[in-house]
Amino acid sequence: xxxxxxxxxxxxxxxxxxxxxxxxxxxxxxxxxxxxxxxxxxxxxxxxxxxxxxxxxxxxxxxx
Numbered sequence: 275x276x277x278x279x280x281x282x283x284x285x286x287x288x289x290x291x292x293x294x295x296x297x298x299x300x301x302x303x304x305x306x307x308x309x310x311x312x313x314x315x316x317x318x319x320x321x322x323x324x325x326x327x328x329x330x331x332x333x334x335x336x337x338x
Contacts (some may be wrong), residue, residue, distance in 0.1 A: 280333050281327055288324040292317050 276284070299313040 277328075278331065281331050281334070285324055285327045286322050288327065292320050292324065295320070330336060 295313045295317040299310045299317065302310040302313065
């Protein structure tokens with residue numbers, strides 16, 4: 275199992291890329307709606323994983 279520091283770092287990276295994907299998706303919405311939708315879908319998957327990571331981090335912090 276990953277350490278708390280590794281999980282926190284992973285959550286930070288997830289949130290960073292979610293922000294990047296959403297910003298790019300907004301830029302492409304008019305010019306390439308299919309790519310914008312794809313980026314939105316990828317951001318949604320990363321967001322779901324980030325929620326799981328945040329829950330796991332909270333559980334680990336409660337255990338300590």
